[in-house]
């Protein structure tokens with residue numbers, strides 16, 4: 319299984335506020351859609367709850383929760399999910415789409431990171447990416463960086 323992670327963060331590593339994204343950035347949603355289209359995506363239950371459209375179309379949606387979720391493929395532990403995916407499809411490309419605890423678990427297994435950097439600070443944020451940028455830079459090489467405007471950049475990182 320090839321593990322990719324994708325997220326957007328502000329200058330304080332913030333990724334969420336009140337169960338939602340702290341920002342509305344259409345270019346970032348478009349980029350997320352392009353990268354994850356037709357792939358398998360794995361998320362925590364709160365991220366699933368936050369989706370305006372469920373399931374996200376053209377993707378195999380997988381949710382991790384201590385409670386089995388209705389109307390979506392769900393697993394009550396991350397280990398069960400990984401076991402099933404690795405035993406059924408060895409070359410599967412999966413995208414970890416959050417939130418915090420799910421990123422934290424998968425970080426050490428991830429080969430590729432897609433990070434949107436938002437060079438701005440948002441108020442009252444309550445959820446943060448759990449790994450520092452310093453740590454990411456020591457574990458991954460920056461493969462590409464596209465500046466969308468003065469504050470938004472799309473980046474791709476590959477494990478050293």
Ligand SMILES: NC(=O)c1ccc[n+]([C@@H]2O[C@H](COP(=O)([O-])OP(=O)(O)OC[C@H]3O[C@@H](n4cnc5c(N)ncnc54)[C@H](OP(=O)(O)O)[C@@H]3O)[C@@H](O)[C@H]2O)c1
Pocket residue numbers: 324325326327332333334335336337338339361362363364365366368382383384385393394395396415416417418419420445
């Ligand atoms: N900026 C971004 O790119 C981005 C991406 C994703 C999410 N977000 C934001 O992040 C916030 C949500 O993230 P979050 O960290 O609060 O929540 P989350 O990781 O999406 O979901 C947490 C839930 O996942 C389940 N879970 C996690 N680990 C588990 C385990 N080992 N075994 C079983 N279940 C497990 C639990 O569900 P149960 O409580 O049902 O047991 C837990 O309450 C929202 O604000 C969202 O908008 C931002």
